Amino acid sequence: MTYKRFKRGVKRRVINQAVNVRNFFLDLLRGKQKKYISEFGPLAEVQKRGELRTDICDHLPTLFAQVLASRPKLIVELGVRGGESTFVFERAAQITNSSLLSVDMNDCRDVSNWSRWNFVQSDDIKFAKEFPEYAAGKGWEAQIDLLFIDTSHEYNHTVAEINAWFPYLSSNATVIFHDTNLRELYKRRDGSWGLGWDNERGVIRAIEEYVGKKFQENKNFVEVVNGWVIQHEPVCQGFTILKKYGN
Template structure:
């Protein structure tokens, strides 16, 4: 059974905490690095890098022998929307000083990046790209030959049934063939053992009975809620800062308007009529600027 005291890294607070649907799974990301000690970890779909940096943070904290790769075009997709231009630069500014000695951000499509990895070389793969049934199936099938004998694949959004999300449907198919575990919180995270061996540290997940499953889910859910609450507070603080910036701009604008000759002329015209305007010298150049 899981003994959290053997994996204290899952209690670490994430250093990278931007807007994301992944916040609740940060403790499990850190845990699985501790339990598996993968040699190669690849993430398909990193966006602002919250999930990816959680894996990297655990690798660094544990001094684990893991090479990490984040693959993304950083162009966005129909579900994530088009990404702002500075998303990748912002991620690099956080990532490079901390993790560049064992991790690389690969700007490419998932299909283009395939050629960079030898067959049977990846121990841990996280699929979090485009979420239609066809896309997730394609990503899984094209990357499966790259998985090692102790390979584990994570699928995010297994519980989302809105719009054309189809991970839930693919997950239902694929989990019936392999040892698996699913977290239902945080839009769902599927954990699938795809190799001939199950990594020792993860056996308890795949062998959990009903009661253990409930406890494991609850344990990681509770830890995840702490991370998600902090993420929401940070997002609100950012919104408040943006509002403050707008208010400052409006105040400056108001000052400019109040001190403008046109506005003062309008006030005089309104209160004192045309005669007032002439008396106060409006219309003569160089006056009342």
């Protein structure tokens, strides 16, 4: 092990301890905060799932709302892991009668047992080339109405994802990126902290270059640029929604 890696390991352990201490005292002093729960059953399920502190918990209800508001025919999710976002898409897609396709390089097939869930284990850039044939096999148009990107968070890979998947977007598509404000230490809305990593602005930088505008990803913003309406929330590693509106 190099000295640099050793130093980095120590630093992360110290930050992790700080995160645990902060969250412990936060809960002790204020009591674990109850989040708002809707009377609309599927949304309530999503909100309850979001009570578990994860790197995406603050954004689950927004993700649900985006699906209902955009009524997509086809949702494509890149990055499944333990299935936080998949849980949301599964519930929302049943309401909007959308087809749902999830892609991950790892085997995530046990994440959902919804009979209409489609999972492909593949590198997402490789699979993008095969997508039209896959869609035809399913009887779908190779047009994506809602694309969710939550994979490596690395700059080169995000640029490659934009190049590989954006050509399939429908004329009024929505694209959602997670991890657009990824840092070694991130904050949630309830004041708790989480341990992230520094991706050197990889995801937001790829978006900036695509739309041709710089952003301050540590602040909330709404922007309209080059045919896109862009909404950004910095909490919980950052969540950025791009909606096509036409020029």
